[in-house]
Amino acid sequence: MNEIGLSRRATVHDVARAAGVSLATVDRVLNGRPGVRAATAEKVEAAIAAIGFQRDLSASLLARARDLKLTFIIPDGSNEFMARLAEAVRRRASQALSERMHIQTRRIKPLDGDALAHSLDGLDPRDCDCAIIVASQAPSVVAAVDAASRRGVVVMTLVSDLPDSQRRHFIGIDNVAAGRTAGALLGRFLPQGGKVAVIAGSLHLRDHADRLAGFAAVLEAEFAGVAIIGPIEGHDERSQTATLVGDLLARHPDLAGVYNLGAGNAGLVAALQASGRAGAIRVIAHELTEPTRRGLQSGAIDVVLDQNPDGEIRAALAAARSLALGGNGSAVIDPIEIGIFLRDNLR
Amino acid sequence: MNEIGLSRRATVHDVARAAGVSLATVDRVLNGRPGVRAATAEKVEAAIAAIGFQRDLSASLLARARDLKLTFIIPDGSNEFMARLAEAVRRRASQALSERMHIQTRRIKPLDGDALAHSLDGLDPRDCDCAIIVASQAPSVVAAVDAASRRGVVVMTLVSDLPDSQRRHFIGIDNVAAGRTAGALLGRFLPQGGKVAVIAGSLHLRDHADRLAGFAAVLEAEFAGVAIIGPIEGHDERSQTATLVGDLLARHPDLAGVYNLGAGNAGLVAALQASGRAGAIRVIAHELTEPTRRGLQSGAIDVVLDQNPDGEIRAALAAARSLALGGNGSAVIDPIEIGIFLRDNLR
DNA sequence: TAGGTCATGAGGCACGTACCTCAATCCAAA
DNA sequence: TTTGGATTGAGGTACGTGCCTCATGACCTA
Numbered sequence: 001m002n003e004i005g006l007s008r009r010a011t012v013h014d015v016a017r018a019a020g021v022s023l024a025t026v027d028r029v030l031n032g033r034p035g036v037r038a039a040t041a042e043k044v045e046a047a048i049a050a051i052g053f054q055r056d057l058s059a060s061l062l063a064r065a066r067d068l069k070l071t072f073i074i075p076d077g078s079n080e081f082m083a084r085l086a087e088a089v090r091r092r093a094s095q096a097l098s099e100r101m102h103i104q105t106r107r108i109k110p111l112d113g114d115a116l117a118h119s120l121d122g123l124d125p126r127d128c129d130c131a132i133i134v135a136s137q138a139p140s141v142v143a144a145v146d147a148a149s150r151r152g153v154v155v156m157t158l159v160s161d162l163p164d165s166q167r168r169h170f171i172g173i174d175n176v177a178a179g180r181t182a183g184a185l186l187g188r189f190l191p192q193g194g195k196v197a198v199i200a201g202s203l204h205l206r207d208h209a210d211r212l213a214g215f216a217a218v219l220e221a222e223f224a225g226v227a228i229i230g231p232i233e234g235h236d237e238r239s240q241t242a243t244l245v246g247d248l249l250a251r252h253p254d255l256a257g258v259y260n261l262g263a264g265n266a267g268l269v270a271a272l273q274a275s276g277r278a279g280a281i282r283v284i285a286h287e288l289t290e291p292t293r294r295g296l297q298s299g300a301i302d303v304v305l306d307q308n309p310d311g312e313i314r315a316a317l318a319a320a321r322s323l324a325l326g327g328n329g330s331a332v333i334d335p336i337e338i339g340i341f342l343r344d345n346l347r
Numbered sequence: 348m349n350e351i352g353l354s355r356r357a358t359v360h361d362v363a364r365a366a367g368v369s370l371a372t373v374d375r376v377l378n379g380r381p382g383v384r385a386a387t388a389e390k391v392e393a394a395i396a397a398i399g400f401q402r403d404l405s406a407s408l409l410a411r412a413r414d415l416k417l418t419f420i421i422p423d424g425s426n427e428f429m430a431r432l433a434e435a436v437r438r439r440a441s442q443a444l445s446e447r448m449h450i451q452t453r454r455i456k457p458l459d460g461d462a463l464a465h466s467l468d469g470l471d472p473r474d475c476d477c478a479i480i481v482a483s484q485a486p487s488v489v490a491a492v493d494a495a496s497r498r499g500v501v502v503m504t505l506v507s508d509l510p511d512s513q514r515r516h517f518i519g520i521d522n523v524a525a526g527r528t529a530g531a532l533l534g535r536f537l538p539q540g541g542k543v544a545v546i547a548g549s550l551h552l553r554d555h556a557d558r559l560a561g562f563a564a565v566l567e568a569e570f571a572g573v574a575i576i577g578p579i580e581g582h583d584e585r586s587q588t589a590t591l592v593g594d595l596l597a598r599h600p601d602l603a604g605v606y607n608l609g610a611g612n613a614g615l616v617a618a619l620q621a622s623g624r625a626g627a628i629r630v631i632a633h634e635l636t637e638p639t640r641r642g643l644q645s646g647a648i649d650v651v652l653d654q655n656p657d658g659e660i661r662a663a664l665a666a667a668r669s670l671a672l673g674g675n676g677s678a679v680i681d682p683i684e685i686g687i688f689l690r691d692n693l694r
Numbered sequence: 695t696a697g698g699t700c701a702t703g704a705g706g707c708a709c710g711t712a713c714c715t716c717a718a719t720c721c722a723a724a
Numbered sequence: 725t726t727t728g729g730a731t732t733g734a735g736g737t738a739c740g741t742g743c744c745t746c747a748t749g750a751c752c753t754a
Contacts, residue, residue: 009414009444011710022733027712035731054445058405059710065739067356097356098401180691188629188649189535218691282535302535310681311658334657340687344527344565358740369703374742382701406740412709 010053019047030055067102070320072158073119073133076107079236079263080289081309082134085159088309096317104128111202111235113138120144125152130320132171135162137204154323158316159307160207168323171316173307173336175207179214179261181338182284185303186226186257187218189282193225194256197248201236201262211261211286226257234264242267249275257282266291269300288341296343306339357400366394377402414449417667419505420466420480422457426583426610427636428656429457429481432506435656443664451475458549458582460485467491472499477667479518482509484551501670505663506654507554515670518663520654520683522554526561526608528685529631532650533573533604534565536629540572541603544595548583548609558608558633573604581611589614596622604629613638616647635688643690653686 016026021044028036029044036044047053072089075082086105093103109115116133117140123131131148135141135157142165145155149166161170186196198215200208212231219226229252234241241264249255249271258281260268265285272278278300285292288306295301315336363373368391375383376391383391394400419436422429433452440450456462463480464487470478478495482488482504489512492502496513508517533543545562547555559578566573576599581588588611596602596618605628607615612632619625625647632639635653642648662683 009710013710024713024734025732028732031712033713037731040731054441056409056447056710057445058408058447059739060712061405062403062409062709062739062741063711063713065712094401098404100403100405174692177692181687181689184689184691191538214691222691306684308681308684311684314681334655334661337653337655337658337684337686338692339684340528342528342531344531344561344569345521345524345685356740360740371703371705372701375702378742380743384701387701403740406709407742409709409711409739410741410743412742 009056010051011056012053014051015044015047015053018051019044061100064100067097067100068320069127069129070096070101070103070317071123071128071131072103072105072316073116073131074105074107075110075134077110077236078238079110080265080291081263081287082110084287084289085134085309085312088313091310092313092317099317099321101317101321111136111204113141113204117141117144120148120155123148123151123153128153130154130156130323132156132158132316132320134159135165135167135206136160136202137162137206137209141165154320156316156319156323158312160205162206169319171312171319171336172207173338175210176214178286178305178307178338179211179216180218181214181305181340182211182259182261182303183215183218184222186259186282186284187223189302190223190226190256193223193227195227195229195252195254196257196259197232197245197252197255198228198230199241199245199258199260199262199264199268200231200233201264202233203231205262208262215259215261229255231261234260234262234267236263238264238267238270240264240267242271245271246274249277255281258284260285263287265289265295265301269295269298272300273298288339288346293346296341296346299343302342304341306341307336308339312336356403357398358403359400361398362391362394362400365398366391408447411447414444414447415668416474416476417443417448417450417664418470418475418478419450419452419663420463420478421452421454422481423454424457424583425585426457427612427638428610428634431634431636432481432656432659435660438657439660439664446668448664448668458483458551460488460551464488464491467495467502470495470498470500475500477501477503477670479503479505479663479667481506482512482514482553483507483549484509484553484556488512501667503663503666503670505659507552509553516666518659518666518683519554520685522557523561525633525652525654525685526558526563527565528561528652528687529558529606529608529650530562530565531569533606533629533631534570536649537570537573537603540570540574542574542576542599542601543604543606544579544592544599544602545575545577546588546591546605546607546609546611546615547578547580548611549580550578552609555609562606562608576602578608581607581609581614583610585611585614585617587611587614589618592618593621596624602628605631607632610634612636612642612648616642616645619647620645635686635693640693643688643693646690649689651688653688654683655686659683 012026016023029041074086089105096103108119113136121144131153145165148155155167156169157167159172203209232244234244245268283301284303285301286305288304292304359373363370376388421433436452443450455466460483468491478500492512495502502514503516504514506519550556579591581591592615630648631650632648633652635651639651
């Protein structure tokens with residue numbers, strides 16, 4: 001186990017000695033610099049594996065003497081969850097700075113692929129090593145992500161993924177599983193069956209589409225007595241959602257449940273309360289924000305499925321660090337868990 | 348905002364200049380070394396605040412040139428969750444090592460305060476900066492924790508807390524909230540009311556006692572139709588739990604629900620299946636392990652509330668680092684969330 | 695006033711890696 | 725064999741902090 005007498009951590013010097021090469025060559029291999037024959041590089045790799053060398057992150061960051069520049073691009077507007085996300089970024093900024101990561105945040109027009117693409121196009125690799133975006137599904141966005149990657153900006157997706165692009169990593173919950181969870185809970189809440197309405201923000205958002213797919217699959221497979229109405233799109237917007245839900249309630253006096261897989265929950269709660277049927281209808285929503293919190297407390301919402309923004313930002317920063325440093329895409333990032341909140345376990 | 352011309356991070360040198368003292372004095376203040384007048388120390392603190400200095404963690408760790416020594420003390424035995432916890436520690440070890448944290452793990456006899464106390468007493472501050480323990484509630488443990496603290500070993504609790512001791516930090520979920528969640532779910536699952544049995548491992552464990560309190564409170568306040576049977580103690584042990592649940596099922600042919608807030612889930616599932624009533628009784632359990640996973644898949648268990656061991660270990664390591672370094676107890680640690688799993692969102 | 699203690703300053707080395715320059719060596723093609 | 729580019733070695737400095745020694749001055753007490 002211990003190739004070096006005392007119990008000391010292996011350093012680049014040890015690697016050089018073990019491989020029978022100079023420090024400079026080890027350095028070239030470790031940092032992917034040119035001018036090393038394949039055979040020599042292999043010798044070094046073998047030595048690294050043999051003595052179990054691990055680059056000292058502290059020393060590495062220190063020696064680089066340069067901050068990692070990160071840019072978060074987050075939708076603006078009335079979406080409370082996005083505000084929460086931006087707030088989480090702000091909270092982490094100072095801690096991140098002490099770990100040599102410099103964070104910049106941009107807010108852009110929501111649900112607008114072109115705005116996102118344009119913002120990405122404006123990223124200069126000299127002042128942005130890594131961009132973290134909440135992706136919308138659009139060809140122009142895919143093109144902009146790929147272009148940024150070619151320019152040398154690592155792109156990661158957050159909350160909503162963009163699988164067919166050059167994005168290096170996705171940070172967020174498993175949205176299909178989230179939808180399944182909602183379906184499994186709602187099914188158990190309605191042992192007699194009934195009509196359940198589904199509300200989305202926009203099915204062009206990958207996360208919304210995934211949730212819908214999971215939800216519908218579970219109800220179909222396990223709860224045949226439950227019928228789905230919709231999905232209807234409220235564009236993550238309070239007043240639009242309120243109007244739509246109002247119509248819905250008027251048209252279906254026997255509605256037994258609602259699953260809002262997008263935002264706009266303030267409108268949902270308002271419409272439920274206006275109809276006088278809040279509490280009589282089982283409601284599941286997403287993201288613990290002020291409106292959903294109030295909805296839980298008043299009894300208008302039964303369950304909120306939550307993705308922890310702080311956890312996501314932490315994971316994003318960790319991923320950015322290892323992507324920008326290690327270079328090898330095999331960073332160990334633990335998945336984001338789906339949280340659950342009822343009135344009785346609100347924080 | 349930026350007191351130093353260029354956008355460069357503030358260093359100890361900047362602090363010294365701003366405070367009008369020497370580097371040595373800044374160093375003495377920063378690291379709590381003696382030989383500084385109170386007035387001078389205040390000047391330095393003021394300068395730190397004014398220019399927003401933050402110690403560079405990388406450089407600090409590097410300069411110490413010494414690993415942080417951590418010792419995890421985790422119950423042994425058949426408790427699957429504890430095995431999962433130990434496994435999570437093992438998985439993190441190598442990453443932690445590259446961040447200069449050396450991890451050691453001890454497994455001790457479960458549910459035995461004296462074994463834990465004895466293990467703590469054996470900790471030498473020279474080879475353990477910080478001990479992370481799964482606490483059982485016993486006077487001998489409190490005494491051992493306090494003694495270790497006096498010797499200079501920082502103690503943190505994991506999963507089960509020990510509030511009246513010198514432990515510096517607790518890492519784990521809010522177990523009262525977890526119990527409330529179980530109660531709120533089970534109540535909604537049983538709109539007609541009915542009898543619900545509660546099984547615990549040992550009420551001497553703080554986490555078990557907290558869960559019970561939360562569970563009972565919600566049922567009493569919101570679901571008057573649901574009656575609690577128990578709690579009965581299965582000592583987190585498979586066969587004991589199976590026997591107890593077998594008796595329970597025989598004595599209560601009309602049992603509508605079970606909440607197992609401890610371990611021993613393999614026994615619970617076995618007894619349910621032996622009785623032929625699995626699937627007809629709503630069951631909520633804790634911790635996603637092999638037995639609970641199988642229970643979910645077979646339909647014997649409806650919901651598993653989970654605390655993510657990987658997340659807990661990550662949080663523990665972060666806390667240990669900032670405690671051992673910063674010294675000030677005000678480390679920003681984000682709370683561990685309660686995860687929820689049904690058959691349909693198993694990972 | 696002499697001797698002592700305490701507070702502070704000045705300076706330097708170390709930690710492990712990144713990145714630079716310059717010289718030396720190797721190898722293949724001419 | 726010569727030439728020239730590719731490869732490798734040797735050695736240095738820098739990053740920001742921790743920790744050490746030694747010198748200096750201030751202040752107190754006998």
